[in-house]
Amino acid sequence: MLRKLWLIFAQTATVCVAIVFIVTTLKPEWLGPLGAPHGLLQTPTGLPTIEIGRAATVNSYNDAVKKAMPAVVNIFTSKEVRVSNNPFQNDPLFRQLFGDRFGSRTEQVSSLGSGVIVSADGYILTNNHVVDSADEIEIALSDGRKTAARLVGGDPETDIALLKIDLPNLPVIAFGNSDEARVGDVVLAIGNPFGVGQTVTMGIVSATGRTHLGINTFENFIQTDAAINPGNSGGALVDSNGHLLGINSAIFSRSGGSLGIGFAIPAATAKQIMDALAKNGQVVRGYIGVEPQDVTPELAEAFKLSRKDGAIIRGLQRGGPADKAGIKVSDILIAVEGTPVKDTTTMMNLVAQLVPGSKAKLRVLRNNQEMEIEVTVGKRPRPAAGGDR
Numbered sequence: 001m002l003r004k005l006w007l008i009f010a011q012t013a014t015v016c017v018a019i020v021f022i023v024t025t026l027k028p029e030w031l032g033p034l035g036a037p038h039g040l041l042q043t044p045t046g047l048p049t050i051e052i053g054r055a056a057t058v059n060s061y062n063d064a065v066k067k068a069m070p071a072v073v074n075i076f077t078s079k080e081v082r083v084s085n086n087p088f089q090n091d092p093l094f095r096q097l098f099g100d101r102f103g104s105r106t107e108q109v110s111s112l113g114s115g116v117i118v119s120a121d122g123y124i125l126t127n128n129h130v131v132d133s134a135d136e137i138e139i140a141l142s143d144g145r146k147t148a149a150r151l152v153g154g155d156p157e158t159d160i161a162l163l164k165i166d167l168p169n170l171p172v173i174a175f176g177n178s179d180e181a182r183v184g185d186v187v188l189a190i191g192n193p194f195g196v197g198q199t200v201t202m203g204i205v206s207a208t209g210r211t212h213l214g215i216n217t218f219e220n221f222i223q224t225d226a227a228i229n230p231g232n233s234g235g236a237l238v239d240s241n242g243h244l245l246g247i248n249s250a251i252f253s254r255s256g257g258s259l260g261i262g263f264a265i266p267a268a269t270a271k272q273i274m275d276a277l278a279k280n281g282q283v284v285r286g287y288i289g290v291e292p293q294d295v296t297p298e299l300a301e302a303f304k305l306s307r308k309d310g311a312i313i314r315g316l317q318r319g320g321p322a323d324k325a326g327i328k329v330s331d332i333l334i335a336v337e338g339t340p341v342k343d344t345t346t347m348m349n350l351v352a353q354l355v356p357g358s359k360a361k362l363r364v365l366r367n368n369q370e371m372e373i374e375v376t377v378g379k380r381p382r383p384a385a386g387g388d389r
Helices: 002-026 028-034 062-071 092-098 267-280 297-302 321-325 344-352
Strands: 040-042 048-051 072-084 104-117 123-126 136-140 146-148 150-155 160-164 186-191 199-210 221-224 236-239 244-251 262-266 290-294 311-316 332-336 359-366 369-376
Touching: 062 072, 062 186, 062 236, 104 186, 104 244, 123 267, 150 267, 160 267, 186 244, 221 244, 244 267, 262 267, 290 344, 311 321, 311 344, 321 369, 332 344
Parallel strands: none
Antiparallel strands: 040 048, 072 104, 072 136, 104 123, 123 160, 136 146, 150 160, 186 199, 186 236, 199 221, 221 262, 236 244, 244 262, 290 311, 311 332, 332 359, 359 369
16 A cells, blocks of 8 residues: 555656656746746756747946937037148258248148037037147037037146037036946947947946056046047046046057057046136146156165155256255155155146145155155146156
């Protein structure tokens, strides 16, 4: 009797297992929460192994693009340049021998770039090099509207410029927190590459805080591998939510095309420059009149320094703020208003934030002895050739 009952139980269990296997394989949704999630057949370890009868879900950034793209504009500029009537006129020797006797003519030169509408009253952020020296600036919106723009101000040292247009119902991009950008975050570059029209490319944040590139005087770039090409300059680098992370500014390229190394000015920096340009038409920065140099391991060893950070003062402007305050060549600047100086880039940024005319306390290292020197901050002159900071 027991043997017969056991046989019936074993046969029933076998049939049930077979049914469950068939249902799990062919109709997993019938099992509800007990079925494999997203139509995936699960192994005993819970890892997905094969997809059954359903296409994989593909992430889309369409929502982010719909938020950001309307606020990205195309910028067309034109300016007059003088061109010699003689093809040899650009040769210095030819000019020395014959001068400009063959005359010259004026020609209209056009260029293009991108910009980002950042306020409902018509302020547009772009790169300074996009609109520098332009006689005329025209803006084309994504909705087809076109209008002339005026230059509010430009800052060559960060390569940021601010334009103004007068149109109603303008789309505006929302600022993101560029200080929280992380390596590996997904980003989208929106602009008008090669003049083909508005284009979106995708990549990740490759690095943050990039400096010492020799592109701008003040650098703190977000590096990305999102494709950035000529015409993208001044366009938006946005996060996966469509918020502005940076203004696309430069690429590393040997051919003129994208090699997957692009640089964007962080939105926080762009916002700071924008506010200054909107208020004064220019950026007013502090200045102490020194020529700095990074402390390298070799210099630290040669000067027998007890530390390897800071900025060595290798030159002084005669009669400048630092010279008047008693700072000397070979002093090492280690702090500005209590904030440590890591290198020359940090020093320049800290000094630039000082208010001209105010008193600032600088901590320097002289003969391996720390001392504090008070400096009356000057006003940084407009960009010119030279190394003074």
